Amino acid sequence: MVKKLFSLIILALLVIMLLPLMTDFAPFAELSRVAEKYVQKGPAEVGGQNLVTSVIVTYRGLDTLGEIAVLFIATAGIGFLLGKSSGKHKRSEASQLVNTGTAFLLPIILLFGVFIFLHGHLTPGGGFQGGVVIASGILLFVLANADSQISSNLLHWIEDLSGAFYVIIGLLGLILAGGFLDNSILPLGQFGKLISAGAIPLIYTLIGLKVGAELVGILNNMQRSQ
Amino acid sequence: MGFEPIKILYALGTIFIIFNVGMLIQGIVRKIGARVGKRYGIRFYQPYIDLIKNYVMRSNVTHGVMFYLGPVFRLTGGLGVFLFIPIIYGSQYFSNFAFAGDVVLVLYFIFFGSLGMALGAGEGGHPYSAIGVSRGLAQVTAAEIALVIAVIGVGIQYDTLSITEMVAAQQGGIANWTMVTNPLLTILAMLAFLGAMGRSPFDVVLAPQEIPIGPPTEYHSTFLGIMQTNRSIFPMAKTILFVNLFFGGATNWIVLILKIFIVYMWSVVVGVVFPRFRVDHSIRWWYKYALPLGIIAIIVTTLIAG
Amino acid sequence: MVSPIYIFIIALGIGFLLSLFDKAGRAVAMTIFYGALLAMAFISGQWLLHLLQGAEAEIITTAGFQPPFSINLKMGLLEAFFTFLINTLGFLAGIYLLPKFKSQKIYGMILFLMLIMGLNGLVMTGDMFNLFVFLEITSIATVSIIAIEKNLKSISAGFKYVIAGGIASAFYLIATIFLYRFTGVLNIAMMAETLNVASSQAVFLSVFILMIAVIVELKPFPANGWALDAYEAVDSGVVAVIASGTSAAMLFVFYKISPLLNNTLLLTAAGIGLATFTFSNLLALKQKNAKRLLGYSSIGQIGLIITAYALLVRAGYARNSEIVMLTTGGLFINHFLAKAGLFWLSGVVEKEKLEEWSTLRNNPILLFAFAVFVIALVGLPPFPGFFAKWQLVMTFANQGLFFWIGLILLGSFLEAIYLFRWLGKVLKSDLKAELKAKISQIFPILIYLLAILIGGGYLSRLINQGTSLSILYLPVLFIVFLFFIDFLPVAIKNTLVILVGSYYTYLIIPQLSGYRVMLGVIFLAGGVLLFIPGYFKRGKRTGFYPLAVMMYVGLAGLLISENTLQFFTSWELMTLGSYFLIIRGKKSEPHALSYMLFSIGGAFVMLFGFGILYYVNGNSMALSSLGNIESMAGIIYALLGIAFLTKMASIGLHIWLPGAYGEAEADVSPMLSAILSKAGMFGLLMLMAAIQTANLGSINLPYVLGWLGAITVFIGNLLAIYQEDAKRLLAYSSVGNLGYILFGLALMSHMGWLTSITYALNHFLFKALLFLAIGGVVYRVKTKNMYEMGGLIKKMPLSFVSVLIGIIALSGVPPLSGFAGKWLTYNAVLEKGWYLQGVIVIIGGLIAFLYCFRLIYAVFLGQLKDKHRQVKEAPVWFLIPQVILIGAIMLFSTYPAFILGPVGKMLNDILPENALIWENLDAYSIYGHWNGFLIMMITGGIFVIVFLWLYFLNRKAQKVKQFNIVYAAERPSRPELTHVGYNFFAHYKKALGSLSQPYVTKFWNTMADIFHSSAGFIRRIYTGDGQTYILHIIIFIVVVYFLTIGG
């Protein structure tokens, strides 16, 4: 109890400490120096309609690669941490509703996921979002089919190759264009079209696959270890 | 003042004189001691008889080299101390070998004999010897505190460490004696004298009446003779040192012997009056009383010397 | 040139594919894995070389846009250096972990590769948010790889780690986004250009949060329980990367964000660093677990580096200026190599408790590595940390940052305590287990061992500021050479050392002038002499020769030093060498420790003094400037004085000495007592020479030293008489004799100094003699307790003669040389007028008679024990130097003029009045005179005459049996009961009562208790509860914030 009270006092002090961030803060009225340039020149330079995507995949592409790495490490870490599967265990059968729903929804969900990462440079969304959608579809599948085993081999192939291709595309940028992860290795195409913005759709596809595979991998690992 | 071969002869002469003085004083003192104790006592020439008896005895037993050399060290120490002290003021020849060093030399040479003796006794292997040495050394070093302070005091007062110069500074009548000019220091010195003489109350080392304790336990016959010889020279040497330092020295033999007798008597008088200290008592006594007194005396002397 | 971006391309590309390669076989995957690590190291290495040759830093832009519009990486000299360190560490740590990688899932390798890549990213990225991404890569990879050991401890430590890391990065993220708001960019350099920290409270707060987040990642006290737990629990190979690699990268991050910080925040960082350094080292005192101890030490070192960096930058040094690089860089590289090495060793040892590391003794090379790493951490030469710390103290002093210096030195001292305690335990505690070291584990350790050795040499060249340390290079090379030939037998090494030592002596002595000649003879010629007994040893005597030579090299270095750096380096070399000599004794571990602690404490005090000297003397390091100090002279002299007094074992600082000298090996004790102790004297001589010419104002330092010397004489000698152990008796006697030397020096007169040098020379002669003789006896009878000996004169007559001569010279009884010292003392005391002190000194000298007698009596006289009836004379190798020493004593006693005359002239440079006049062999002072030659002749003459007299009367004396004594009608039969040896001076103890009590020892014990119990109390904050650790972090942030804005 004393400890909780003490924690409360400390947190109160923390709030007092953080007060200037609220009282002494003025929100942006104009775009920042960097953002201004992105908005002005982004469409021409990168060719993506969705500026957020342009920033994520190209301008701050290294962050994204790192982010993929984080996810990859987490997957590997979880796999490393949980070690061997603790044997088979029974799970109760899913209900009819889930089974039917899954059969009906799964293709749509997967399709939707693919749509999201393919259109990442045009509309809100992208590789991560798409990957998550795909993974959620697979989760549904797993829930519905208690006995199903997802081929971890396949997952590995998808995960590893998509990651490697992503790096290779980045490398191509370094060799063929202005620098590592430069998207202009492919023609920027016509602004606003699906096949445009250079390598962004390709990268987002790879990211989508990799994220999807990794999230599934994580779920798979967790599920198996219980 | 340097070494000349003729000085060896003079040295032998002074040794002869002082040896006899020592023997006689020993006899007289024992006699006085007995009379104070309502006994008849020995004849005054008894020490001569004892000495001769010891020298002619022929029981020859030794415990080893150091045991054998112990008395040699002892007598060398006694003779050395004596010879390093200038005896008669003004007489180069009766200053013996004082050209080799000053009062510091004498002060440290005193230990030469004691240490050698202690070593010899140590090799004797008798436990009581070791106990005696332990007590003796402990008490001597404690008593020496007063002596050292007294000597330093004299050194401060006369600004010299040369005994001859100290005596020179006291010439011209009793008023110039250290005894008069610096009484506190002299009191200290006389306490030191008690300690140096090894008489009661500081005689637990030899403790003659009790079980045969102390360094001479194992020594006998010739060894004892040498030690007795030393006993008649060494105390005289020490007494002469005190005479020189505090009582104006002496310009001729008569004055010297008189002064020796008087100064020596001081230890005898105290000895017969006061009972013996245990050794830890006496050590503590020197630290507790003589040391503070010495410090005061030094301060006073510094004031006197200006 | 291969672009640095390939580091990431390789790491990521291979990382992503590694599990696919694994399907082709583990060998394939492992080959590629190590190939990748090697390639990364290669890339950074080639950049390092390239940039070292003066190339321009490379800015790598991504996506074809310039910063701030895209993320940029930088490869400058520092980045190259750090990435090179990290990547080589990665490679070596990878090799270290090879057996684990081989047997475990492929994820281990992937995670490891990602971790190294993340660290590279932290160093190279120039973008604040990208930094966050790499921070998370590092953090997640670390947390994941912690699970390489899947036991409860690792897992729970990992959980605490991930939570704490999560909170730190959360704060980092908050700061980042707000800083983006205030500057409109995410590029750190541009952010620093546009940001005005003082412009608003919110800006200040954002920068503060940024800084504190980075600092929390650097594990500040007290918000570091999570890190400590991880250090303790995590696998050694991994924790080496965390402790060295991650710390390196995080320090670089701190370096990178530091342009954002204003002076207030830099001060805050420095304060946090210092608190961390001090408290970590304090708390480590109570630590018994090796890895956690290393954790405390790591955290402390990082704190020190932060403090050094922040304060230097705050003081106006450019962030990448030479000074900053030398100090923080040196400290960092030292920590980096040593800590990784030690953590790797912990994996080899596989033992938790400190003393169980003694298994390292099974492998001398690993033991050597351990010692080197520990010594490097403490900051002793010739390792980088030493030079860096020196430079740090000098630079801080130059800025007047004395308070900081004080606390840094205190922290360093605490660190030295536990590290040397550990080293001692490793060297001495019982060997219980075998050591199984895999080659994959040894290889990285050896590489870092080599690196730290080279690093020290390299830094010593950088640091010298025009004052060369080259005088020490050749001798140090000889030491290294001796390490290499350590497998040879004693005889060869001993001969080599004696030959080289003689030649070196021959080289050095003519270069010396003034009183240095005298000490040169003692240090070097004496040193060579005392190597002679070494022949008595059989076998290899592993480690003895290099370290003994190190001590002598230090001593010689002191003499030829011209500036404070040379002096201090030599001093530390000497200390280090002597420490290892002392600890060779059978039971000397605690004593060697206490020696080392007093020495290190003293050395730090000296360093402080030199620092102030550097400050007041306008950045001059010349030793000659000691004499003309403008201001603060009193403090400088006092500090240096304390330092020298520790080596002199003056009362109050003496408690290390008896054990150290007493428990050392037979031929080491004389080296220590006769030679090493004069190092303190040399320092004091130098100091006093300076004081002589300086104006001290109201502070009368010599007066204080004079009293100290006098009391030392008295107490040292007094305690000596109570010792039962012969060597301790001699050791306490050394304390007393060093007191004379101190007293003489403090007199500040020609006569006084002459006294002092006479004592020194004499002490060298007789103490070497006594220790050798007693050492020989102890070697034969296998005990040091005097009451267990007795009667040995019949078995070891030559040793007896040595001891006899020794004690006569010691006690100052004429005609031997000791008397010269006594005589000079009287004269000097009278001249100076320090009568009371003089009386105490002389009384102390009288007490010496007691132990002198006891030593010779209890050992050689009295009753021979039954078990010693077969004892032989001491080995001839002990006797040879004794004969030489006896000859020297006799010469010195008979012809003191030949030695003291020139010595007097030597002192004329400093103290012109020639107080002692020599007329042939007669010495005259204004008070008295003395003629050593005549005294010798007269005494000899009388002795011979009396002896002949006795012999004439008593020719046929018969030797009787041992128990043929007059014993109150009893016939004793047991020597044990008849030999009075135990508690010989009980009556003295009884008489003096409290004067004989060991107050000083009690005082230091109480001090130690206070430190340890406060450490025990404070460390309870680390409850082990992850939630408490979270609370600590938040408290830390809040409290530091309010302290920052409040102060």
Add this chain to the structure above:
Amino acid sequence: MLLTIILGIILIVLGLWGMLSQKNIIKIIIGFSIMDTGIHLLILSIGYIKDRTAPIMNQAVQSAGQVIDPVPSALVLTAIVIGLAITALMLTYAVKLYEIKGSLEISDFKELKW
């Protein structure tokens, strides 16, 4: 937008409170997630400019003055993914801890201390 900033900070503090007051490891992780969410909200609020629209340069957007700052939006995506990864890892640790010791009380894991 000030309101969301305040909300974000409230979420952060609430999350921390959860981490400090809850003994159950899962709940502590939930606290962490709440804190993370608060930070994401903060990031988004920083990029928001009043009365502007999303930075998607389709026909609806005529000039640069019409869109909000795309950078925080990009950053928050990265932050979310990273947060997800950390949360997943924490949960894995929770699983592992439960597996070893059968407890989810944080105060049960005090093997290492001092």
